[in-house]
Amino acid sequence: MTHSAPPAVPRFPVSVTVDLVIFTVRDDALHVLLVERGKEPFLGGSALPGGYVRPDEGLDEAALRELREETGLDGGRLHLEQLRSYGDPGRDPRGRVITVAYLALGPDLPAPVAGTDAARAFWAPVGEALRADFGLSFDHGSILADAVERARSKLEYTTVATSFCREPFTVSDLRHVYEVIWGIALDPSNFRRKVTRTAGFLEPTGERRTSETGRPAALYRFGGAAVMSPPLLRSGDIAGRGAGGGSGRG
Amino acid sequence: MTHSAPPAVPRFPVSVTVDLVIFTVRDDALHVLLVERGKEPFLGGSALPGGYVRPDEGLDEAALRELREETGLDGGRLHLEQLRSYGDPGRDPRGRVITVAYLALGPDLPAPVAGTDAARAFWAPVGEALRADFGLSFDHGSILADAVERARSKLEYTTVATSFCREPFTVSDLRHVYEVIWGIALDPSNFRRKVTRTAGFLEPTGERRTSETGRPAALYRFGGAAVMSPPLLRSGDIAGRGAGGGSGRG
DNA sequence: ACAAAAGTGTTAAGACTACACCCATGA
DNA sequence: TCATGGGTGTAGTCTTAACACTTTTGT
Numbered sequence: 001m002t003h004s005a006p007p008a009v010p011r012f013p014v015s016v017t018v019d020l021v022i023f024t025v026r027d028d029a030l031h032v033l034l035v036e037r038g039k040e041p042f043l044g045g046s047a048l049p050g051g052y053v054r055p056d057e058g059l060d061e062a063a064l065r066e067l068r069e070e071t072g073l074d075g076g077r078l079h080l081e082q083l084r085s086y087g088d089p090g091r092d093p094r095g096r097v098i099t100v101a102y103l104a105l106g107p108d109l110p111a112p113v114a115g116t117d118a119a120r121a122f123w124a125p126v127g128e129a130l131r132a133d134f135g136l137s138f139d140h141g142s143i144l145a146d147a148v149e150r151a152r153s154k155l156e157y158t159t160v161a162t163s164f165c166r167e168p169f170t171v172s173d174l175r176h177v178y179e180v181i182w183g184i185a186l187d188p189s190n191f192r193r194k195v196t197r198t199a200g201f202l203e204p205t206g207e208r209r210t211s212e213t214g215r216p217a218a219l220y221r222f223g224g225a226a227v228m229s230p231p232l233l234r235s236g237d238i239a240g241r242g243a244g245g246g247s248g249r250g
Numbered sequence: 251m252t253h254s255a256p257p258a259v260p261r262f263p264v265s266v267t268v269d270l271v272i273f274t275v276r277d278d279a280l281h282v283l284l285v286e287r288g289k290e291p292f293l294g295g296s297a298l299p300g301g302y303v304r305p306d307e308g309l310d311e312a313a314l315r316e317l318r319e320e321t322g323l324d325g326g327r328l329h330l331e332q333l334r335s336y337g338d339p340g341r342d343p344r345g346r347v348i349t350v351a352y353l354a355l356g357p358d359l360p361a362p363v364a365g366t367d368a369a370r371a372f373w374a375p376v377g378e379a380l381r382a383d384f385g386l387s388f389d390h391g392s393i394l395a396d397a398v399e400r401a402r403s404k405l406e407y408t409t410v411a412t413s414f415c416r417e418p419f420t421v422s423d424l425r426h427v428y429e430v431i432w433g434i435a436l437d438p439s440n441f442r443r444k445v446t447r448t449a450g451f452l453e454p455t456g457e458r459r460t461s462e463t464g465r466p467a468a469l470y471r472f473g474g475a476a477v478m479s480p481p482l483l484r485s486g487d488i489a490g491r492g493a494g495g496g497s498g499r500g
Numbered sequence: 501a502c503a504a505a506a507g508t509g510t511t512a513a514g515a516c517t518a519c520a521c522c523c524a525t526g527a
Numbered sequence: 528t529c530a531t532g533g534g535t536g537t538a539g540t541c542t543t544a545a546c547a548c549t550t551t552t553g554t
Contacts, residue, residue, distance in 0.1 A: 014266055
């Protein structure tokens with residue numbers, strides 16, 4: 001069987017790109033950075049930012065470069081990880097393109113900078129971007145869906161949620177991230193206990209932040225731990241908040 | 251911005267390959283399928299099986315084809331998932347090669363069939379293959395290490411361990427998989443309870459299997475569920491059995 | 501004083517650990 | 528009958544869900 005089958009063509013015209021799914025939490029929704037395409041194909045359509053991998057750079061390196069180009073990121077805390085690769089023939093009308101998708105999580109970032117291929121970069125609510133009629137270019141709808149799923153499950157057993165918070169942050173800031181990404185309300189008391197008792201998740205700064213209303217909240221920094229065990233479960237939501245405390249008393 | 255910056259070279263000579271990390275549990279160790287390389291570079295060295303992606307096939311498709319070529323796999327239950335991509339310049343002396351690594355899990359497979367590029371395919375204990383002096387070719391040591399980590403953590407929250415068991419199997423067969431891959435002993439009673447009570451993990455066949463010694467064990471099929479929640483924790487090992495505290499009643 | 505958010509306390513339900521102990525089979 | 532692994536029962540501990548309640552601020 002080593003010589004009879006038609007031998008694979010060892011090299012054919014193929015391009016390698018990296019595409020970035022950059023998430024941030026703005027207001028009360030998860031947002032993804034998109035670019036309006038400045039050239040064909042899909043001219044005028046929306047797509048994930050990305051670009052060609054250069055001959056002399058690694059994949060992570062290319063992703064980091066693109067991230068910098070798109071967001072103007074400076075040294076801020078920011079999570080970047082490889083998501084997976086997509087390479088169906090026909091996913092790009094120009095030819096065979098393999099893309100390595102990366103997932104980036106960051107605090108509400110400054111107004112995005114238009115990248116090389118982009119006429120315009122903008123934040124879109126993920127809920128809208130995923131709708132079929134939004135019409136993301138290429139197979140970017142699938143990539144985005146995979147990224148959302150990855151982000152959701154990573155919140156359960158890791159501490160990456162802190163990547164969405166600019167330091168220092170409060171426990172409520174962090175809870176807000178979970179609530180927005182999971183789309184459920186969490187019990188503030190139990191959430192606090194869980195995250196403050198997970199060693200290395202939060203490091204108190206000793207400072208407090210006073211907001212318009214309510215008691216000032218303690219401020220924290222990320223504590224350096226990567227994982228949470230046991231995980232924080234998504235199932236434990238609290239459906240009807242607003243009923244508030246004091247429904248019955250002794 | 252579309253014409254001033256030094257434009258990335260949109261296409262340069264790149265090859266795209268898929269590499270497979272095929273795991274099975276044999277005897278009391280996790281094994282990986284390796285091939286002895288039949289040509290340069292690394293002629294005579296050991297490497298993960300893999301091959302070039304063809305112009306007209308998708309990545310998953312290529313992985314499945316390679317898997318079939320290497321193992322002679324027929325319809326058996328078998329898990330295949332993309333692991334991640336590796337593309338550092340210089341990872342292959344022949345030029346720029348991006349490889350998409352896949353993780354495959356299967357029951358103790360038949361004697362492997364030599365693939366196209368392989369002089370010989372063989373099962374190697376993962377513990378040995380990971381040692382630096384084993385000298386896996388290319389960056390296959392890193393890929394293998396990543397695969398082991400992925401497999402270990404997937405056992406925690408999914409039911410993929412069943413992919414290692416030929417059906418029908420016993421609870422002990424399944425526990426053996428966990429013990430070998432995690433490298434710890436698990437309490438048989440508690441393990442049984444956990445897996446039998448996780449809905450959809452195991453489906454009783456009604457049959458039993460009698461072995462040389464001991465009570466016959468009930469036989470099960472995989473039940474179709476993908477995940478386990480809450481997860482089965484690795485921490486819960488049983489280091490020194492027989493220490494005996496006698497707290498339980500008599 | 502009141503509203504609102506931060507933060508603490510408490511209880512009951514559920515899951516897990518560490519075992520003791522019983523069951524079914526071959527030798 | 529004994530050895531061996533299969534399988535059940537259970538007490539104590541740990542974790543969580545639910546929610547009452549106290550604290551601290553701005554208005």
